[in-house]
Amino acid sequence: MPTLPQLKFTGAVVEARLGSRGTAAPSASSRGSKPSSPTAALTPRAAYTEIWEQYNYDQLDCAGASVSRTTIRSNGLYLPVYSNAARLTYVVEGECVHSEVIPGCPETYQAFQQPGQQYRGGAAGEQQQQGSRADEHQKVRRLKRGDIVATPPGFVQWFYNDGNTDLVLVTLLDTANSQNQLDNQDRAFFLAGNPQRAQEPREAEQKQGAEVNYNNIFSGFADEILQEVLGTSRETVERVKGRNDYRGHIILVRHGLEMIKPLSYQEEEQQRHQLTNGFEETICTARLRENMANPARADVYNPQAGYIRNVNRLNLPVLGYLYLSAERGVLYRNAIYAPHWNLYSHSIIYATRGSARVQIVGNQQRQSLFDGQLRQGQMIVVPQNFAVTAQAGSNGFEWISFKTGDNAISQSLAGKTSVFRGLPVDMLASMYQISRQEALKIKYNRGDELAIFPQGCRPQRAMIRNLRRDA
Amino acid sequence: MPTLPQLKFTGAVVEARLGSRGTAAPSASSRGSKPSSPTAALTPRAAYTEIWEQYNYDQLDCAGASVSRTTIRSNGLYLPVYSNAARLTYVVEGECVHSEVIPGCPETYQAFQQPGQQYRGGAAGEQQQQGSRADEHQKVRRLKRGDIVATPPGFVQWFYNDGNTDLVLVTLLDTANSQNQLDNQDRAFFLAGNPQRAQEPREAEQKQGAEVNYNNIFSGFADEILQEVLGTSRETVERVKGRNDYRGHIILVRHGLEMIKPLSYQEEEQQRHQLTNGFEETICTARLRENMANPARADVYNPQAGYIRNVNRLNLPVLGYLYLSAERGVLYRNAIYAPHWNLYSHSIIYATRGSARVQIVGNQQRQSLFDGQLRQGQMIVVPQNFAVTAQAGSNGFEWISFKTGDNAISQSLAGKTSVFRGLPVDMLASMYQISRQEALKIKYNRGDELAIFPQGCRPQRAMIRNLRRDA
């Protein structure tokens, strides 16, 4: 009998740790600044980026995506970059301002120029020639903890930490996206800096005197052409090309960054609700951000178990364009997320806080694909159609789950929307060789609870309690 | 001169035969119950599933699909299952009831509970606690010979043969579907039973004492979690996990199965036509079934040659969602299906009755890719753009053809819609170095017949007869 080819998905959590020299976990590869060997060349150390590359992890390779975690210090600027991957970025900690430059869209953030006002640093003579032009640029938005932001392939984006604490971002880099025609690797194209140079400082040191290995998108163009099309001097062209720039891809802005800042987060949200109805989006005004942390907007809420929020093409339309969605969840101590499977997507779970016992079950293994702890800072992939459950540990469990489809509906194996509810009781009895009475139990006993269950309470009472709360 | 890489499509019919030990054709691989080695563990033998796996057959691998044939005895229940493949199932023989559990959709089939009515088997005490709840479940539909039913990936479905004769189903398992992100193999996830256990009974016997190889979707979860989320006993959990269940994936329901049965087929159809207009579908009320056997609904009908019926996204909208379509045809004795090619799909032909001489022609071979008999129970793949013709044998020919595209339009090389009709006569004469008179002949001689031709009649008369019938 021919054997069914093995699925390459393997159950394993993967972890990346920030740290000083030598503490990097062997399972973690990094890009950008290499945690295991920070060097003087990188000071001031503005940030780290750690990346789970899909070519290093079978499970990510199967899912067609990479995941990165970036930590940006106060006043750190993640240099403008675009890539071939569709990106979803979730803010784990801190706050920042963020912008995406959308091709062909107008500069809608404009400074009102006061009479006599001048840009600092301009010589008076040149100032006249340039005109005392007020700055204008594309929309800048504020991001805070719990926000998710979507970036289509090819759009330039940047993050600037204007807060006082570290900013931690976790990003899905979806290269299996149909809009990516390049290859299966996430390829970052920076507009400035010298990112490859920063990766391997020691190698560069060894090659002292050798040609510098610079690498932003301008670096390969001829000086004379850049000088012509930018209308600038040869010295500026050298700067643009990042020659002798050792700062890496995240730089420290020593004296802060001036720009036309967005309104406060609250005002921004209010303005949005006044101005849009969710359908009147054009590409230039598309909403790219959604906050997932507010329990008041939860899709599933159980005061004893926790809450879950989804964003998808219905509540964040740009996701329909990127074929992605996301789920954020909070489980209280010992609470259980009922076993369920995703119909049209993989699910890439990153633990943002606490820990949980996670079980993943396929159709081919004698035991589960994975049965173990998923702890803060770790990640695991749940393949499409595979069933998964999680039981929070004693400190609860919080996660962000990136889903590789915009219609990432799931089917539960227990509770109110259980698959058992759709099957005749008599069939359940036959299927499992149990009595009708037992079949009724597994069909209806937890039948008024949705998706998440508090642990240890007696089912009958829980049902009644929840019913009352629903009413 | 560089050689064009060979296309992997190979012309060969593949065949699976039901039978007792030792009669299975070497070209047939099977799954579920293995025809070549039925054992006592499988009694009562409720069913067979034979499968043409795409990894065993080059032509199916190129088409990105597998095909299975399942025979279910009277009172046999094909256990609830979902998979990563989009499925089209055609009923070759017999009748059954069928259901798909659609995530998030309501249980619309409800039993009206009579006062005092109780479920059988329930102890009086528990009955009170459960409430004398009437059963309800999702829609159940009746299937009969000639029906086709569509199943999206991830939807749980089951079949129950409540008739008196064998039920024979032929199913396309389309894994090249864009909704499948898993891999290229059809992977079945059962909700109950122990399907792998049944596949290799002898192997299991040899390993007596070794850990049992159970394998439904619940089997890998921890007992304590299942007990909690199902609100049931440890004994029931053992049953749900299918431990020590040797019945395979199709089980015999000894005393029949009670459920809220659908209306009669005719009433169901009438109700549908009253309630829907073909466009008012939501995912919960989507029509999933269409009968293809009725000659009165044929798309092409020739009283001397046979008839052809197509289902596609226009008359069964769910197919637009699955990117699939199908064609069912009947050719009378010696009649010919004109040479034609499919523009946007492969065509996977399964012979349901009789036989035909089939010819398939590509662009690379000196002779045809295939020229031979296709007989009842055999299958062949016609690649996209390859031309195919069929001439029925002396007992006629009936087939179902699964097409791997929802806009599976075809272009004929002869008859009313022939490609010749679109070309200038003068060009035909130059192309083939023939006289204009001959060019007129090949353009118009069979020009009033559509797709299928009776054999041996004189063209001119046939044209006239058909014209009259058309009027």
Place this chain on the structure above:
Amino acid sequence: MPTLPQLKFTGAVVEARLGSRGTAAPSASSRGSKPSSPTAALTPRAAYTEIWEQYNYDQLDCAGASVSRTTIRSNGLYLPVYSNAARLTYVVEGECVHSEVIPGCPETYQAFQQPGQQYRGGAAGEQQQQGSRADEHQKVRRLKRGDIVATPPGFVQWFYNDGNTDLVLVTLLDTANSQNQLDNQDRAFFLAGNPQRAQEPREAEQKQGAEVNYNNIFSGFADEILQEVLGTSRETVERVKGRNDYRGHIILVRHGLEMIKPLSYQEEEQQRHQLTNGFEETICTARLRENMANPARADVYNPQAGYIRNVNRLNLPVLGYLYLSAERGVLYRNAIYAPHWNLYSHSIIYATRGSARVQIVGNQQRQSLFDGQLRQGQMIVVPQNFAVTAQAGSNGFEWISFKTGDNAISQSLAGKTSVFRGLPVDMLASMYQISRQEALKIKYNRGDELAIFPQGCRPQRAMIRNLRRDA
């Protein structure tokens, strides 16, 4: 540290040269008639087809497309053919008539039959039997220099050079198209002739007496079936199958070809504008042609630098169906096309006239991927997200660029729509470690010019001039 897998794109121009024996460039492979060995069997030499096959060129393989160049002599007919690739054909030189046979669509070009009129060559007796039927066929359109025409996979098309000069066509063969389910190679299915036979005449000569290697779509079918379905004689069937036909895939029509010719180009255009509004297309009336050469319709126009015209799904809706678009450009002497990248497509540039210094820059290389001359008759691939610039040589530069996406938007690195315009000035200063004054320069100095810049003029003045012209 793990190395990022290398992208397979390699920077190289590829070139095919027409010529007599022995002059073919080693980098050019050809199909159809082999330029390096034209033989007596091919006389009268009606045409050449040269092809850059994707399996021979890494860069085309990555882009998922092949490119061909066909030269057809006066009175040459490119025999009716369909393929698995979506095609875009650009007319480099000459003019012709062209038709696509769309399955299921009516024959809308009808000859009005005069009383007593007869087709030439018909015997009187047969003529009566056939009826004195006037010819009718599908739409024929006129193509001239600068036209582009779109052909969906599986549609039969032909070209007939009814002009007095050579006709030169350059065609994109897009096999990565989602409508192609066959494989990654362009596979041509001819309705007539004997194309493979013509490819290797010497081989055939060596095998004298061996079975003839014929190969049109009819060639593999049984004679008796073709005779039946075409209603014709065995002799005609032999002709249709192309037995002993040594003319290749482009034939010379010695005395011209009669057909219902289209109106003049001008009348056709006018008629189109009267009859359609760009949205009232059905598949049978879909507009398939667009002229890209008229500067008056340019999207970008600079009287000192040149002009650029795009066709995409918005101005030629069939391209939305094929997921393709195209750009045609003209650069005057020494003018520069500003560095830019394509967000959702590769760009396959074919130089139709003159030459340019082309630079292509990725994110991985120390230097540019390519920096060299692209000359008339050469082709190069610019991968998605890679930045490209071109500076015309002293004779200017003209090109056609095929793009593998229907929303092939690009982002410029300089000028009016530069990415710099979307970024705050203060950020530019930090990014590049330059003064605000310098940042203002690179943001605004060439800020009123769009995409193409004349060379050598002083930026400030150019800005003013262009502003005046815009007003």
